[in-house]
Amino acid sequence: MIDINEIKIRLAKREDAVAVSDLLNRLGLNLPNKNEIEKINTHWNRLWDNNPYYQQFDEDVLYGWVMEHNNTIVGFFGCFPRVYYYNKKIFPIAIASQWGVEKEYRTFTHLLCDIFFNHHPISTKLVTTAIKPTGRIFEKYNGKRVPDPDLETVYMVPINLLKLITHKYKEKLDNNSILKFAFKAANFLLPWKLQYKLIAKNKRLKEVDVNTLSVDFDKFWERYLQSSKGLIASRSSNILKWYYTGGSRGLTKKVFIYMSETDEIIGYASIIDEPVIENKELKRYKIIDLLAENEKVKQKIIKELVRYSCEQKMDILEFHLPGTIKKNDIPVFTLKRNVPQFPVFFQTSDTEMNKILQEKNVWQILPFDGDTCLG
Template identity: 25%
Template sequence: MPQMFREEFAFRLKKRSRLGIGWQMREHTRFQTMTRAKYHAADILLWLLKSRQRPAARQAGSADFHKDVPIPAKQREVRFSDFESVARLKERGGLAKDSRENWCRLWKQNPALAVGKSQLSMGWVLETAQGIVGYQGNVPLLYQFGGRTLVAATAAGLVIEPAYRARCIVLLASFYRQRDVDLFVTTHTSASAASQLKALRAKALAQHDYDKVLFWVLDAHQFSKALAAKFGLGSGMAAVGTLGSPVLRADALRRGPRSRRTNRFGVREIEVKDIGDEFEALWQRKLTETPRLFADRSPASLRWHFTLPGSSSTVAVLCCHRFERLVGYAIVLHTIDRETGMRRSMLADILVEQDDPSVTETLLEAVYSNAVASGDYLFEVIGLPRHIRQILMRWNPYVRKYPTDPLIYKTADEALVRILADENAWYASPFDGDATLMP
């Protein structure tokens, strides 16, 4: 056992000897594990990331919520004047900071508003005499399937003070009671909310591996430091992280794309605002292929979706051309964790004409290169159809399981129910729901 661990173990053993042999054995086992971590620190760091457990500091942060016996709360629809109260509630609940500009984007500038038969609700709140204690946002979206335009609703920003958690299912039921909605989509919710959604007869996406997140470590040293900060690790485990980064770096070098075809078809980067006519042409050609359920990817919807007011995230749009015609694009979302400084890239969307594997792989390699060039510590891929994931699996990614079903849906259309039971009927990705829609 290394000297620093041996001394700390002896000190703890002397201090707590009165607790008995059981405690001593547990402590001895723990410090043996820390010793082995010198050689397996990379495994420990990756296990922490996979576990998705919150550090104690974050858990304590929720103590600001009221824990007294709840006073009566009434439910009503959200109004624009609720912004400040909802923003404070979301902040207490640990959600990302929102802005008035984003509320205008979601409920005034939304392209789906011009298509729906009726004006959909902005969402619902639980309100007491002291203020708002629960919130469920509701964002209208458009989908396309077999030449048919579907009006969808996605649940966004669910947050409820602990004393009122029993009322969560009431908010969710209101979401599903909406009229003139063809499809309800909820993404990346908590395990408890997911179970309540299923109690309301919603279903998880049929794709069996959709809950497996693929990721690559791009900067092992910075990744280790950010992960240690995320989990509030003490000096001992921080040292393990320092020891682990060279091991992790060596392991990470074995992962990622082996070839570089980025310039094979001519890949270039544009800004979100420059998404225009050639994207519309690609989108219309895509809709004539095998019928699948697509979230609307018209230029107006793409620009609206990836313009995130008040967000520190940045977006890169990568375009692939063949003979001067756009044959595919990929969109990368770059984020920085406000607490740990973790720089993360996510493949937010990818669309390729006829699912051409050469174009797809070219774009995926360009996305990976973009993440590296941006100085990100981590590159993640969540969801996407099987043919895209098969290419990525050849890059030997790390894999972690999402703690719950990443996409849950419901429809009252019996024909659509039967169709969507087949995973091949979907083109599901982080573009669906609110996974990349919110700041």
């Protein structure tokens, strides 16, 4: 039996990178293992050492906390800072990320929880990829769901409807050749993709290399920030370059800007190429982020991304964490599903902010927030 007095909780150090990554990899997280030292270093450099937050705040890098037993790391609660704004003023938020504890040590998880929630120098914490245990932990420490029930909804544009139906009802179709033939015949007689192919190309939306974003984009971001209220993650060009460059999963991310008739940036969006886990043959784009000068521009961007997804031979375009995107913004037939667990929780030791953050209209959540698409 393990004695609690043998358990040590301490700040993680840069030298812990290999042991921590290997632990999380063994626990099922999609991270490099101990044999991929170069990848581990790249991941830690990006998430922490090169995090643009530390260019704005002269603070020591805080990787999180480790749990040790007999000088062996058996648990890790990672966190990294992100720059947010609340009513146009800089507001740091600590992002809970990459949590894991070896099974035989999970009775001591509260030791990591206590230090994360009670001793983190940043008062407000956020998690955007919560599984059931993470959500329960946040609630135990007076954390709450972000007050937007739509965040558990995923909107889906079924570009290849037959392929999606085949995926969902694979077992039934495999066991019924007549039904399978009927689906294929229906797809031939009713060419579903034609509706997307007939969308006229909007040349105002242009794919760009994120590293070329400059002062013109920052002018757009500053205008957007000044017109916004509540809590919003920074989209400065410097932060976007950090966010979209790299990632331990190696997934392709694409960035777009929307130009006005006078060649001024009035919108921006991004997508990630992420195949469906249960069926790698299902090709999927997911919307990461979308900011627009007005609702009309937002809807034009979405419509062009639907057309673009079809052009790129995607099977599905999905909208996760659609805090600022409503179903009515999507101008084509849309399905929806709910995620298994409500994904976004916050916790703060600031009494005033705790009240404020319980108001739905304070939040502008999209997958760009937290660590949802950062990896």
